[in-house]
Amino acid sequence: MDMAKVLVSDKISPAAIEIFKANGVEVDYLPDVGKDKEKLAEIIGQYDGLAIRSATKVTDKILAHATNLKVIGRAGIGVDNVDIPAATAKGVIVMNTPFGNSITTAEHAISMMLALARQIPEADASTRASKWEKNRFMGVEVTNKTLGLIGAGNIGSIVADRAQGLKMKVIAYDPFLTPERAVDLGVEKVELDELFARADFITLHTPLIDATRNIISAEAIAKMKDGVRIINCARGGLIDEAALKDALEAGKVAGAALDVFLEEPAKDNPLFGLANVICTPHLGASTTEAQENVALQVAEQISAYLVTGEITNALNFPSISAEEAPKLTPFVKLAELLGSFAGQLTETGIKGIRIEFEGDVSDLNTRPMVAALLNGVLKPLLEDVNMVSAPALAKDRGIAVETVNREQVGAYDNLIRLTVVTERQERSVAGTVYGSKAPRIVEIKNITLEAEVTPHMLYITNEDKPGFIGRLGTLMGQLGINIANFNLGRVEQGKDAIALLSIDSELTDGELTQIEELEGVKQAKRLVFGV
Numbered sequence: 001m002d003m004a005k006v007l008v009s010d011k012i013s014p015a016a017i018e019i020f021k022a023n024g025v026e027v028d029y030l031p032d033v034g035k036d037k038e039k040l041a042e043i044i045g046q047y048d049g050l051a052i053r054s055a056t057k058v059t060d061k062i063l064a065h066a067t068n069l070k071v072i073g074r075a076g077i078g079v080d081n082v083d084i085p086a087a088t089a090k091g092v093i094v095m096n097t098p099f100g101n102s103i104t105t106a107e108h109a110i111s112m113m114l115a116l117a118r119q120i121p122e123a124d125a126s127t128r129a130s131k132w133e134k135n136r137f138m139g140v141e142v143t144n145k146t147l148g149l150i151g152a153g154n155i156g157s158i159v160a161d162r163a164q165g166l167k168m169k170v171i172a173y174d175p176f177l178t179p180e181r182a183v184d185l186g187v188e189k190v191e192l193d194e195l196f197a198r199a200d201f202i203t204l205h206t207p208l209i210d211a212t213r214n215i216i217s218a219e220a221i222a223k224m225k226d227g228v229r230i231i232n233c234a235r236g237g238l239i240d241e242a243a244l245k246d247a248l249e250a251g252k253v254a255g256a257a258l259d260v261f262l263e264e265p266a267k268d269n270p271l272f273g274l275a276n277v278i279c280t281p282h283l284g285a286s287t288t289e290a291q292e293n294v295a296l297q298v299a300e301q302i303s304a305y306l307v308t309g310e311i312t313n314a315l316n317f318p319s320i321s322a323e324e325a326p327k328l329t330p331f332v333k334l335a336e337l338l339g340s341f342a343g344q345l346t347e348t349g350i351k352g353i354r355i356e357f358e359g360d361v362s363d364l365n366t367r368p369m370v371a372a373l374l375n376g377v378l379k380p381l382l383e384d385v386n387m388v389s390a391p392a393l394a395k396d397r398g399i400a401v402e403t404v405n406r407e408q409v410g411a412y413d414n415l416i417r418l419t420v421v422t423e424r425q426e427r428s429v430a431g432t433v434y435g436s437k438a439p440r441i442v443e444i445k446n447i448t449l450e451a452e453v454t455p456h457m458l459y460i461t462n463e464d465k466p467g468f469i470g471r472l473g474t475l476m477g478q479l480g481i482n483i484a485n486f487n488l489g490r491v492e493q494g495k496d497a498i499a500l501l502s503i504d505s506e507l508t509d510g511e512l513t514q515i516e517e518l519e520g521v522k523q524a525k526r527l528v529f530g531v
Helices: 014-022 037-046 062-063 085-089 102-118 120-128 155-164 177-187 192-198 218-222 243-248 286-309 325-345 366-376 390-396 468-478 509-515
Strands: 005-008 026-029 049-054 071-074 091-094 148-149 169-173 201-204 228-232 253-258 277-279 350-359 400-406 414-422 425-433 437-443 449-453 457-465 483-490 496-503 521-528
Touching: 005 014, 005 085, 005 192, 014 026, 014 091, 037 062, 037 071, 037 091, 049 286, 049 449, 071 085, 071 286, 091 286, 102 201, 102 253, 102 277, 120 243, 148 155, 148 192, 155 177, 169 177, 169 192, 169 496, 177 286, 218 243, 243 253, 286 468, 325 366, 325 414, 325 425, 325 437, 366 390, 366 400, 366 414, 390 400, 390 425, 437 496, 449 496, 457 468, 468 483, 468 496, 468 509
Parallel strands: 005 026, 005 049, 049 071, 071 091, 148 169, 148 201, 201 228, 228 253, 253 277, 350 400
Antiparallel strands: 350 414, 414 425, 425 437, 437 449, 449 483, 457 496, 457 521, 483 496
């Protein structure tokens, strides 16, 4: 068998090169070729693997020349420089190293908090200017203060641990944080408004998605303590920068420490002119140890895949063998859609997930389906989740995952039923694959219906009373929303009913609000699926 060959096209630790060699992988270390598109396109066809950082841009044109490429490994989290759909189309696995810089980012957040508490940057500048303004820089202690943690995942949990070492009281808001996991972390789980009301310091550790965009807004700041201090080492866009500037100038917020900004590189940002703001140029992962960790990790991952076929931290492919793929693919798709359906409807902490496989599907390898389903559930609230990392992320958050395999018990030859258990309720959804192998939802909350999953859908729970369907149809017409399919179900007359509508475009916030206010509506949610 020919030795696998890897190109390293960006600067990474020399120790990573030794890992490739130790695993029997031939490696060419050409750290400047990533910046030369023509040269990269010329030589990429020689290689089975490509190890990169941020300088190399793996475009569809580069991939067109990558005739032998099997895997791309990114030493770091972000893969904006890789055309993942194009890589997937060519059967190239794309991996990243999502946890290699967690400690470094957490430590930066703690450093920013301490610098903010004692006004260190401004005091340093004053002292260097020979002013010696000892009485001007009156700081605050962090001991016995309350730290509000928005996001208690991998990085947030490390921040909590370090803050407790500083004798801080840590409270946390995270929809996926279970009470049991909160106990393990030693934090108090609270709702967001309570965190705003109680925290002396607030630090953000959540991805930037629709649900978290501008989570620190003018309205949120108004709910905070006077003199609160805010730290963001997560993502730009989590904070409304204009609202923060106003609050800083008014004294409502005593100070802010920011490593990330809405627009980067950040230049002429209005926050730069404020004395009570500390700014750093996205340094969260910038330590020698972090750079070393992600380099070693990506070398191990690429080597494992090329030598043994093991897949770790893949962003575009579940663990499915070539023999299993034809049978499993439609069920993996169904599982992910069911998970996405439940994830988009879940707004409180998830305690458990139960997955039932009935009929023919129960005889298949269900592990990829479980991974796909968990990926669907977690993706609406977690940015860096994929089919490989989803099970580990669920475990980290204390979510109990139960699977049940049984013979056919109903009308369908195969059925997957997902039940999500939260602190408030259980919600189930079931689906099947038949005919053209297109996934279909056949049960929601034990109510039978049949609906094809489409890119844009509207889910409604309503009172089962005459006239509702007419009112809903009229309103949708007035809003100019075209309904492709209208699927209805109920348990019994006069009780709750559900409607699942396929529509031609995604609802706006204003349109959704009008639907929510329609007489008889108990819940209305817009759903978006990648089908």
